[in-house]
Amino acid sequence: MNKVLNKILYILKNILLPILMIVTIYIVALMFQRLKKELFGANFTEFISVIFPFFLLIILCLTNFIFEQNNVRNSLFYNVTSFFVMLTITYFCYRALFDKNMYFWYKYGYDINFNYFSDQIAPMKIMLYVLSFANIILMIEGYVKGNNNESKKKTKVNDKKGKVTE
Amino acid sequence: MKKFIAEYLHIIAYTAVGLVFVISSFYLVMNYYHSRELSAPLYIRNSDSNYGNYISKIEEIKTNLETFSKKSNKDNESRELYGKLTSCNAVLGGEGTLATLKPGTYYKPVDVYKLGSKFQTDLLNICWAIHLSYLIGDEAPTKFKTTAPYIKNTIDALASKVEYSLDEIQNNSSYYFNTNITASTIRDPLAVDYENIASSYNEFADIILNLSKDINQAGGEVNE
Numbered sequence: 001m002n003k004v005l006n007k008i009l010y011i012l013k014n015i016l017l018p019i020l021m022i023v024t025i026y027i028v029a030l031m032f033q034r035l036k037k038e039l040f041g042a043n044f045t046e047f048i049s050v051i052f053p054f055f056l057l058i059i060l061c062l063t064n065f066i067f068e069q070n071n072v073r074n075s076l077f078y079n080v081t082s083f084f085v086m087l088t089i090t091y092f093c094y095r096a097l098f099d100k101n102m103y104f105w106y107k108y109g110y111d112i113n114f115n116y117f118s119d120q121i122a123p124m125k126i127m128l129y130v131l132s133f134a135n136i137i138l139m140i141e142g143y144v145k146g147n148n149n150e151s152k153k154k155t156k157v158n159d160k161k162g163k164v165t166e
Numbered sequence: 167m168k169k170f171i172a173e174y175l176h177i178i179a180y181t182a183v184g185l186v187f188v189i190s191s192f193y194l195v196m197n198y199y200h201s202r203e204l205s206a207p208l209y210i211r212n213s214d215s216n217y218g219n220y221i222s223k224i225e226e227i228k229t230n231l232e233t234f235s236k237k238s239n240k241d242n243e244s245r246e247l248y249g250k251l252t253s254c255n256a257v258l259g260g261e262g263t264l265a266t267l268k269p270g271t272y273y274k275p276v277d278v279y280k281l282g283s284k285f286q287t288d289l290l291n292i293c294w295a296i297h298l299s300y301l302i303g304d305e306a307p308t309k310f311k312t313t314a315p316y317i318k319n320t321i322d323a324l325a326s327k328v329e330y331s332l333d334e335i336q337n338n339s340s341y342y343f344n345t346n347i348t349a350s351t352i353r354d355p356l357a358v359d360y361e362n363i364a365s366s367y368n369e370f371a372d373i374i375l376n377l378s379k380d381i382n383q384a385g386g387e388v389n390e
Contacts, residue, residue, distance in 0.1 A: 077180060081187040088190040091197055101204035103279055104339035115339045123193055127186050134182040141175035144168055 053128035071142030
């Protein structure tokens with residue numbers, strides 16, 4: 001049961017992460033347009049500071065996938081929390097784009113509540129950075145314990161013996 | 167030693183994950199409550215006293231102005247004020263003001279904001295600033311010299327009151343909006359803002375009503 005739940009949350013988290021990154025880029029790009037800031041000019045570092053935590057987490061997720069970091073992939077608590085963070089950021093984006101009860105949604109004529117979204121950027125960054133930090137620590141822990149590539153080694157040993165075991 | 171380090175790393179990682187879990191739960195719940203609070207619209211009752219009083223005041227102003235128009239021996243000062251009050255009365259009953267409110271329906275924060283914004287653009291900027299502000303100038307009619315400062319003070323107070331309410335509605339876009347459920351049962355911000363704006367409409371209509379009564383005190387007999 002835990003394994004199935006872990007797998008589902010792991011997949012959902014990995015699907016939501018790039019989608020949320022694209023939505024965030026969309027909102028921030030329009031925010032910059034409204035403020036007449038150059039996205040790839042003088043304010044590039046400001047733009048990168050919002051996007052970088054997403055980018056970092058995507059790199060780490062790819063590392064987990066490619067190098068089979070089982071200590072991270074099999075951690076239910078980490079996957080539950082990651083999914084929870086993605087859910088929270090989805091809610092932030094949803095409210096910035098669609099919550100018409102907030103007056104600033106109408107104010108600037110973009111039909112996006114930039115005021116609300118900019119309030120949420122700091123918590124978004126905190127959550128993503130700390131998740132990345134935890135991911136790195138779990139990877140190191142896996143290496144120290146030596147159980148990251150455990151399944152690979154087991155398979156190789158079993159191949160030599162000519163047995164097929166799980 | 168390896169086991170010891172691994173244990174410590176495990177504790178550090180899970181503490182960090184726990185911290186994120188707490189932060190994300192907090193933000194999710196707070197945002198949910200915030201959206202719930204904002205999505206609760208304001209119900210304007212059919213018997214809403216602000217609306218009823220405002221409509222009856224507009225009717226009374228209209229009657230007073232009609233009475234004045236039938237009078238003989240109108241002095242120039244009253245005649246000038248009559249013209250301005252007629253324009254003002256049209257503004258008071260204009261589209262988007264409290265007069266066109268639909269009682270028995272639900273109003274969202276943005277609708278209440280528009281009502282307050284209309285007070286600023288039409289009642290303050292057109293009725294007061296364009297038509298009636300001459301009452302406080304040097305060329306003001308003699309009989310209004312004493313009452314004009316009072317009128318100006320009242321208008322200033324109404325402008326501040328409506329501005330405050332509009333600011334409060336704008337603040338609902340901020341994270342620091344009141345999301346405390348106990349506070350919201352004691353004080354419903356949208357209802358209070360509506361009350362402030364609607365009462366400002368009424369107080370403004372009172373000023374116009376008193377002026378329309380004033381011009382009727384002079385000017386001779388009514389010609390039927």
